[in-house]
Amino acid sequence: MRALRLAALAVGLAAAPAALAQSEGLLQPEDDVHHFLERQRVLGALSDPELGAQPLSTYRAHALLDSLAARDSLARLAGAGRPRALLSPLDRQRLARYRGAVVGGVFGPTVTARTALYRDGRAFARAAGRVEGTTFALEVEPLLFLEAGPGRQTEADGADPSPFVYSAARGVRAAGRLGRLFFDGRVEETQRRVPLGETDGRTAPRLGAVAFPEGRGPAPVYDYLNTTGVIGYTGPGAEVRFGRDRNRWGVGRGSALLSNYAAPYDQLQLRFRVWRVAFQSLFARSVDVPESDGFAPQHYVAAHRLAVDVGAGVEVELFETVAFATDTSAQGRRGGFELAYLNPFQFYRGTERDIGSPDNVLLGAGVAWRPVAGARLYAQGVLDELVASAFFDDDWRSKWGVVLGADVSDPGVPGLGRVRGLDLGVEYARLRPYLYSHRTLQTSYTHQRDGLGHPAGPNASDLTVSARYRPVPDVEGSIDIVRTVRGRNTAELNYGADPSRPYTDRVGDTGITTLQGVRQVEWLVEAQAGVRLLPDVTAGLAVRARSIDDALDGRRRYAAPLVFLRWGRPYLSARF
DSSP states (O other): OHHHHHHHHHHHHHHGGGGSOOOOSBOOTTSHHHHHHHHHHHHTSOOOGGGGEESOBHHHHHHHHHHHHHHHHHHHHHTTTSOOOSSOHHHHHHHHHHTTSSOOSSSHHHHHHHSSTTTTSSOSEEEEEEETTEEEEEEEEEEEEEEEEEOEEOOOTTOOSSOEEEEEEEEEEEEEEETTEEEEEEEEEEEEEOTTOOOSTTEETTTEEOBOTTOSSSSOEEEEEEEEEEEEEEETTEEEEEEEEOOEESSSSSOSSEESOSOOEEEEEEEEEETTEEEEEEEEEEEOOOOTTSOOOEEEEEEEEEEEEEETTEEEEEEEEEEEOSOOSTTOOOOSOOGGGGOTTSOHHHHHHHTTOOOEEEEEEEEEEOSSTTEEEEEEEEESOOOGGGTTTTBTTOOEEEEEEEEEESOEETTTEEOTTEEEEEEEEEEOTTTTOOSSGGGSSEETTEESSOTTOSSEEEEEEEEEEEEETTEEEEEEEEEEEEEEOOSSOBOSOOTTSOGGGBSOSBSOOTTOSEEEEEEEEEEEEEEEEETTEEEEEEEEEEEEEETTTEEEEEEEEEEEEEESOOOOOSOO
């Protein structure tokens, strides 16, 4: 009888989420819900290989949240008299907020009680109903990010040693659905002062095309417009998306496959789920800096990834990607888009050889293991040139990258016990020279001069240490410390540090070592602590500091304490 009661309860819990409001569109990498789901994966409460392909649709994210709620309730019921809850009380409170059962934020319940806002516990304004038997929903949300503070930077070329550092982004987001069709669109206009910011060309790291309204000094102001928009269809076990967005694919945070670093790009994405298997396929258009006539040269990327939860806390991924252009030869032998790559269920490496193309194929694999609840280890490797004889040599064709990492949630501290709400991470990457680069810019693995792979770029050694702590649901702090050592290029010599620079002018064929070139050591520290005022509004304090020690150019530094207000936007670091 007890088993029957538990089964009946499971059915009821599975159906109950339908009574809760469903938020719309897509999540964003690094947002609260993604972090929460990843945390539950580390704790052993959740196992889903699709978490390695972000962003998730809200439909899929809520399915995972509902599953957590049902399993937690069953665990507590089954453990009557012997507490066996799946989730901690803190995580249970957070789960209730993300599912819309409780209105989050210090002032959220008051605003909801006195206005028509946040009626579903999450969306600023929402309308939903049914038309001719088909459900529909529409939600609208302001986007705002204000950040300001006094900065200090290294004096150089008469630069102001105390620039006022700021960001001012404002925009709007709209998302909705009609039956199983969904859409999500965002538009933001931003001005930012960025000490030590890049000023080459007409792009900036992570941002795509930018303007410099105040010139290109040591603390330039970026002026740019960011817009994303996706339409799609979601159904049992399958999802299709078309539009402009970012992606992060891989078992770790700093993925060597797709790292969420480059600016948004146009794409078609197919996603499938069967049992413990998840498959994603991506067809994307990449562009370069616009030429003098205003047109930006373009090329294409096709990628697919297979992830399998093999049980016992182990997840395995295999992936391939190919970068190609419609015309990669002076004779124009390719007359259009390469149709052979449109089939996601074939091997790109074999296809590239069969058609005799000059395209750039990368392949790799990853594995993650949860040895105990609360700890997760992972590794990922990528290969750019399949020359087995050169793999262990200092040969320019030895183009590979490796990422190793570990995550710990709710760690035990001697004398304190388990620190609930604390998530720790460490990740190391080693990336060989000329990785992601190819014969031409058009076949490089880049978008608007940013690498699509690991954010450190090739010819680098990278270490990241991070911590995120949420003692109560509406208060959170985090810190990321990144140390990157690279051998940079010069204007004349290509040491393999710029993936958009063709490897044809490389410094040599042999004697190619990682970190060759002009040695550069960069530190980046980003810390923030905030209080959630409304379900989608957070205010707080932050500190950002960066140091670049260059063997030729010397040392440059800056630091700035900041106050911030975020509305409808997750915290997004300069790297992740």
